Every structure is written in C-alpha cells, then in structure tokens.
Amino acid sequence: MSEPAQEVTIRPLDELDISAVVGIDEKISGQYRPEVWERRIGYHLRRDPDSCVVAEAAGKVVGFMLGEIRSGEFGLDEPTGWIEVLGVDPGARGRSVGRRMALAMLDYFRTRGAHSVRTLVDEDRDELSGFFSSLGFQPASLKPFVLSL
Amino acid sequence: MSMKTSTLPKPYHQAVRAWQDEYLPDFDFLLENWEKHFPTEPKFELCAYRQMGMCTEIECGEMKGKPKFTHAAEMLPEQAHHLFAAIRAQASTEFGSIQQHRLTLARAQEEEEQFWILRMMAEELRHGYQMLHLLVEDDWSVVSQESRSDLVEGILSMNTGSHLLGAFNIDFDSFIDNVVFCGLVDRVGKYQLSMQKVSAYQPMAESMPQMLREEAFHLAAGVVPMRRWVTAAAKGGTFVTMADLQKAFNKWIPRALEMFGDERGGGTNVRFGLKPMKNSQAQAQYRDEVEKLVRDLNLRYLRALDESLSPSAAEALLERLLREGGSSEGSGGTIRAEDLLRLPSSDYFRRRGVPAFRLVGAGGETFSDVASYLQHLVRTLPDAYRASRDFKDYVELLTAVHDGRLKIEEAASRMPSLRRVGGACACSKAVRWVVDEPQPAQPAAS
Numbered sequence: 088m089s090e091p092a093q094e095v096t097i098r099p100l101d102e103l104d105i106s107a108v109v110g111i112d113e114k115i116s117g118q119y120r121p122e123v124w125e126r127r128i129g130y131h132l133r134r135d136p137d138s139c140v141v142a143e144a145a146g147k148v149v150g151f152m153l154g155e156i157r158s159g160e161f162g163l164d165e166p167t168g169w170i171e172v173l174g175v176d177p178g179a180r181g182r183s184v185g186r187r188m189a190l191a192m193l194d195y196f197r198t199r200g201a202h203s204v205r206t207l208v209d210e211d212r213d214e215l216s217g218f219f220s221s222l223g224f225q226p227a228s229l230k231p232f233v234l235s236l
Numbered sequence: 237m238s239m240k241t242s243t244l245p246k247p248y249h250q251a252v253r254a255w256q257d258e259y260l261p262d263f264d265f266l267l268e269n270w271e272k273h274f275p276t277e278p279k280f281e282l283c284a285y286r287q288m289g290m291c292t293e294i295e296c297g298e299m300k301g302k303p304k305f306t307h308a309a310e311m312l313p314e315q316a317h318h319l320f321a322a323i324r325a326q327a328s329t330e331f332g333s334i335q336q337h338r339l340t341l342a343r344a345q346e347e348e349e350q351f352w353i354l355r356m357m358a359e360e361l362r363h364g365y366q367m368l369h370l371l372v373e374d375d376w377s378v379v380s381q382e383s384r385s386d387l388v389e390g391i392l393s394m395n396t397g398s399h400l401l402g403a404f405n406i407d408f409d410s411f412i413d414n415v416v417f418c419g420l421v422d423r424v425g426k427y428q429l430s431m432q433k434v435s436a437y438q439p440m441a442e443s444m445p446q447m448l449r450e451e452a453f454h455l456a457a458g459v460v461p462m463r464r465w466v467t468a469a470a471k472g473g474t475f476v477t478m479a480d481l482q483k484a485f486n487k488w489i490p491r492a493l494e495m496f497g498d499e500r501g502g503g504t505n506v507r508f509g510l511k512p513m514k515n516s517q518a519q520a521q522y523r524d525e526v527e528k529l530v531r532d533l534n535l536r537y538l539r540a541l542d543e544s545l546s547p548s549a550a551e552a553l554l555e556r557l558l559r560e561g562g563s564s565e566g567s568g569g570t571i572r573a574e575d576l577l578r579l580p581s582s583d584y585f586r587r588r589g590v591p592a593f594r595l596v597g598a599g600g601e602t603f604s605d606v607a608s609y610l611q612h613l614v615r616t617l618p619d620a621y622r623a624s625r626d627f628k629d630y631v632e633l634l635t636a637v638h639d640g641r642l643k644i645e646e647a648a649s650r651m652p653s654l655r656r657v658g659g660a661c662a663c664s665k666a667v668r669w670v671v672d673e674p675q676p677a678q679p680a681a682s
Contacts, residue, residue: 099452101452101455102452102456102458102459102460103525103528103529103532104457104460105459105460105463105532106535106536107533110547113547119539119543121463121467121536122464123537125463125464126458126460128456128460129352129453129456129457129460132453132456133274133277133355133453133456134276134451135449136449136452137449158590188433197243218505
C-alpha cells in the first residue's frame with residue numbers, strides 16, 4: 088500500500104543522492120548511467136546546490152529536480168530560473184511528488200530574485216506538458232531550434 | 237534574500253593575500269583557467285558574504301526566543317568565550333586544510349579532479365577569510381586581550397602540526413588523501429557549519445549559508461572521484477585500489493569523529509544557543525552519512541564488476557558478502573567480500589573522546605596488548621602514514637597509556653603547544669606561533 092502524500096518531504100539535493108538519482112533514472116529510462124549523473128550533479132552542486140531538490144518518503148529518495156538561475160542567455164537579461172530535469176520514482180507517482188519539488192524550487196527562485204521560471208518540454212511528452220501547465224506554466228514565445236551535425 | 241559582501245580592512249586583506257601566495261601558489265593559475273573548467277560559473281572572489289533576512293531570534297538553548305546577539309560584548313562572558321574558541325577553531329581548519337592539500341595537489345592523475353580540489357582550496361581560503369572577518373569586525377576584548385592584528389597573526393601563523401584540531405595536523409601522503417579528506421573531513425565541516433547556521437551570534441549565523449553552498453561542492457569533489465575510482469578498481473584499474481581507499485578511510489574517519497569533540501560534551505554550546513546538537517548527536521548523524529557513502533561506493537563497485545547485476549541483485553549480493561564473507565562469481569570476475577569497503581569501528585584508532593587509546597580494531601575486535609594492536613594498525617593504515625610524525629606520536633602516547641606512565645585524559649589532551657616568538661607576518665607586529673617540542677610523559681601516579 089502506498090504511503091500518504093503528506094509524508095513526502097523536500098530538501099536540497101546533496102552528493103549522497105547520486106545513487107538514488109541514478110536508480111530513479113534507471114527505473115524510468117531502463118539505462119544505468121552513473122557517470123552521467125555524477126557529472127551532472129557535480130555541476131549543480133558546484134554552481135548552486137540550493138537550486139536542486141529531492142523528495143523523500145520514509146527516508147528514501149523518490150524524486151529529484153535539478154535547476155539553476157541563469158541570466159544573459161537567449162536574450163533574457165534578468166535572472167531566470169530554469170527547471171532542467173526531473174524524475175519521480177514510478178512507485179511514488181500520484182502523490183504530488185513532482186508538484187512539491189517544483190513548488191519548493193519556485194520558492195527558491197523567487198528568493199533569489201528571479202521573476203520567471205522556464206523549462207523546455209518535448210511536444211510529445213504530454214504528461215510533462217500537463218504537469219507544468221498544472222503549475223501555471225504557459226507556452227512561451229521562445230522557439231527551440233536544432234541543427235543536426 | 238540578499239547577500240552582503242565585504243572585505244577585511246586592507247592590512248588584514250593583504251595578510252591573507254600574502255598567506256595565499258605562500259600556501260596557495262596556484263591561485264592565479266586557477267583564475268586563469270576558470271573558464272575552461274567552470275564555464276558559466278561566477279568567478280571566485282576573496283571576500284566575506286553575509287546572508288541577510290535570517291532568523292533574528294535565538295533558536296535553541298536557554299535563551300531561545302530572545303533576540304540574537306550582534307556583538308560579542310552583549311553575550312555572557314562564558315558564552316562569548318565558547319563562540320570565540322569556535323571561530324578560531326573554524327578559521328584554523330580552513331587555512332589548515334589548504335596547507336595539507338597543497339602537498340599532494342600536483343600528484344592528481346586527472347586534470348578535472350585536480351581543478352576541483354584547487355577550487356575547493358580557494359573556497360576554503362575564503363572560509364578562513366570569513367572567520368577572520370568575524371574576529372576583526374567585532375570587539376572580542378571581553379574574552380581575549382589580543383589585538384586584532386595578533387588574532388589574525390595567530391591564525392595565519394599556524395601550520396600543519398600546530399592547528400587546533402588533530403585532523404588538520406596530519407600530512408597528506410598522496411592525492412587519495414586530497415579526495416578522501418574532502419569526502420570525510422569536509423563532511424564534518426558541513427555539520428559544524430549547519431549547526432552554526434542557528435548560532436545565537438547573528439554575524440556567525442549569517443556567515444554560514446554561503447559557506448554551506450560552497451561546502452556542498454567540496455563534498456562532491458570527494459565523493460565523485462571516489463565513485464570513479466571504485467569503478468576503475470572494479471574494471472581492473474590499479475591506480476587506486478579498494479584496499480587503498482579502505483586504508484585512507486581508516487586514517488581519516490577516527491580523526492573526523494574526534495572533530496565533533498568529546499562524545500560526552502557539547503551541552504554548553506546547546507545551552508548557550510550556539511549549536512542545536514550535542515557532540516554525540518552530531519557525530520552519530522555523521523557516522524550514518526558515512527555509512528551511506530560506504531554502501532553507495534560498494535554498490536557502485538559491484539555493479540561495475542558485474543554489469544549484469546540489477547539494482548536489487550547488487551543490494552542482495554552486498555548484504556550477503558558483508559554478512560557471510562566469501563566470494564561470488566560475476567560477469568567481470570570474482571567478487572570478494574574482502575575487497576568491499578567497511579566503515580571502521582567508532583572506537584578504532586582513537587586518541588580523543590570516550591574511546592581514546594582503547595585497543596579496538598577496525599572491525600570492532602579488541603586486543604589484549606599494545607604490540608598485537610600495533611600489528612593490526614600496520615595492516616589497516618596506509619604505509620606512508622605509518623612513517624609519519626603523527627603516527628609516531630600516537631604510538632608513543634598509546635604505549636605510555638598502556639604502560640601506566642600516562643593517564644588517558646592526559647594523553648588525550650596532548651596537543652601541539654604553541655608559544656610566541658619573533659615572526660614576520662605582513663599584517664602584524666612581528667609575532668609568531670610555533671610548535672613547542674612535546675614535554676616528556678609524566679608518571680601516571682603523579
């Protein structure tokens with residue numbers, strides 16, 4: 088029986104969460120990619136550890152969300168919060184884990200002076216689009232372009 | 237939430253810069269290569285940061301709910317004395333770790349890891365600077381008759397061997413120490429900073445958030461290379477073996493545990509609102525964290541050794557090997573229980589606190605005589621460390637304790653004695669602290 092949603096707590100990510108993040112990614116993607124997450128989490132801990140969070144339930148990490156505040160990119164001069172990646176343990180879905188993490192990050196971005204938060208979602212990922220829409224995110228005028236090399 | 241930035245008055249700032257030239261000569265090299273290794277990340281600045289908008293009421297202890305102190309003179313003398321000692325100790329550790337890291341920094345095999353450590357050293361310099369800022373900005377005459385110049389001089393003149401905490405008086409033997417120190421000893425630092433974040437002294441509390449942010453990376457600069465090393469070891473790499481890592485853990489964990497202070501103490505700091513946890517509480521939490529680190533490294537090792545292992549199979553195999561010993565055949569070769577990392581017993585190789593000078597082995601086993609215990613230490617500590625002055629001192633004190641020539645309390649309190657003689661620091665009136673030669677052991681009966 089799954090635990091009630093209120094037992095989920097949010098805290099800043101730390102270096103001992105790498106294994107848990109690798110594990111959640113493995114459950115979602117089917118790939119074991121520790122090197123990828125060691126590098127990525129190392130980057131975020133170096134840059135601003137408070138802009139990344141994990142969700143814990145019963146002492147176990149059940150979700151993670153990585154982001155940062157940047158300015159000067161894509162013509163956006165003002166400090167802008169970016170949510171870059173999130174993952175929720177499939178066994179913990181339906182408990183507002185993603186929402187709680189996002190709200191914690193939005194709070195943090197606000198305290199750091201960001202007036203807007205952005206993210207990029209693939210058009211095919213309806214679930215993710217719905218998630219961000221439910222938080223109040225709206226389609227933006229910035230259009231992604233890509234060039235294959 | 238805003239951050240206030242300030243610098244030390246010019247003479248003290250210059251003194252820190254002079255210290256940096258001596259002990260962190262690669263500082264300019266770091267800045268020159270910053271863009272290469274840390275693109276898009278704000279450049280390092282040597283300054284003090286204070287976070288504004290923090291809680292202004294004392295958060296724990298007998299004065300809970302009262303306004304925090306903004307000046308040392310407002311505090312009870314004993315309270316100010318404890319705080320002053322904590323700031324000096326914190327400053328000593330920050331500068332002390334740089335002196336240790338510099339010895340073996342150049343021996344790193346990977347440029348990336350070397351730059352991580354170099355950046356970490358620069359940030360430790362900033363942390364020391366932050367602590368000096370606390371000492372210089374306020375009037376500490378309520379607890380110290382030393383002038384500001386002498387306070388700064390005293391701290392900047394410390395060297396490996398004369399620092400206030402044992403972990404900072406031990407030379408590094410290889411780059412393994414740089415990395416393991418970050419993962420284990422900086423973790424104690426994280427606890428101290430987290431506890432000081434609620435300090436009843438507002439300037440101390442405001443100094444902690446930025447230091448904690450930087451400390452998060454310092455821990456990663458230890459843990460990520462260790463994770464890479466165990467992976468390489470599993471794949472047959474011979475640069476850093478599991479045995480090397482285990483011995484480094486055995487070297488540093490006892491000193492890290494002692495950094496929390498005596499297991500029976502810490503109540504005064506809690507009562508005064510300077511920290512929210514007693515020593516034993518914080519030490520127990522630390523030990524749990526290191527246990528998690530050891531487990532993560534072992535799982536990383538097992539899955540690198542046998543890539544067919546699922547997460548749950550790796551966990552089950554780890555449990556079985558740790559419980560039963562023996563070995564298991566994996567796709568990448570034989571997995572042996574003896575190759576797995578283990579957290580040494582809390583009583584192992586201790587010289588301070590409740591277990592000081594007990595003859596307890598890494599696995600918690602006890603020894604009946606010093607000679608057999610020393611043979612155990614020979615097997616469980618790094619070779620280079622056993623040839624050090626620090627280990628020699630420990631062996632002499634251990635022998636004196638077990639011969640009945642020295643009481644445990646006396647041996648445990650043996651620290652480098654400092655005395656002031658002529659010196660030449662850029663900021664002061666030419667005074668210097670040096671290490672005195674140790675006094676001969678006194679008979680236990682005296």
